[in-house]
Amino acid sequence: MNYFDDEYYMRKALSLAESAADAGEVPVGAVAVKDGIIIAKAWNQSEMLKDATAHAEILAITQAEIALGGWRLDGVTIYVTKEPCAMCAGAMVNSRISRLVFGMKDPKCGCAGSVLNIPDMPGFLHRFEVLSGLLANESESLMKAFFKNVRKSKDRKNKSKQDRNASTGI
Numbered sequence: 001m002n003y004f005d006d007e008y009y010m011r012k013a014l015s016l017a018e019s020a021a022d023a024g025e026v027p028v029g030a031v032a033v034k035d036g037i038i039i040a041k042a043w044n045q046s047e048m049l050k051d052a053t054a055h056a057e058i059l060a061i062t063q064a065e066i067a068l069g070g071w072r073l074d075g076v077t078i079y080v081t082k083e084p085c086a087m088c089a090g091a092m093v094n095s096r097i098s099r100l101v102f103g104m105k106d107p108k109c110g111c112a113g114s115v116l117n118i119p120d121m122p123g124f125l126h127r128f129e130v131l132s133g134l135l136a137n138e139s140e141s142l143m144k145a146f147f148k149n150v151r152k153s154k155d156r157k158n159k160s161k162q163d164r165n166a167s168t169g170i
């Protein structure tokens with residue numbers, strides 16, 4: 001596997017992150033790859049499923065386990081557009097993935113090097129290789145555009161509330 005393969009799969013993850021944004025979800029996309037074949041594709045669905053555990057990586061891990069017929073993801077690389085949180089990095093340890101490739105760093109929640117380094121914790125039963133920062137600019141601009149839109153629609157809502165209040169004299 002070389003860097004160009006990594007970029008190919010990360011672009012797939014980015015297009016899934018775009019689908020997340022279109023669905024009103026925080027734009028994070030993930031794919032799981034084994035022997036060059038994509039065995040799972042997912043995007044963050046926390047809003048739709050009303051579930052804090054419905055992160056792209058968790059959904060991709062579950063799909064990959066179904067595809068491989070077991071919970072051990074030996075030889076699997078997970079590509080995700082943003083650095084995984086504690087829960088997702090923990091699930092990667094528990095499912096014994098071989099490698100993680102992620103895009104932008106997450107200084108507040110990232111647990112693959114930013115806040116914690118779960119893939120490389122001394123004493124843990126499993127460690128895995130990490131490549132960070134791949135197409136990070138692309139995932140960052142998706143994220144920025146998403147939150148800009150969220151702010152805009154909040155402003156619009158507030159404004160229409162003010163207008164209503166003004167017209168009713170409240």
Ligand SMILES: [Zn+2]
Nearest residue numbers: 055084085088
């Ligand atoms: Zn997560």
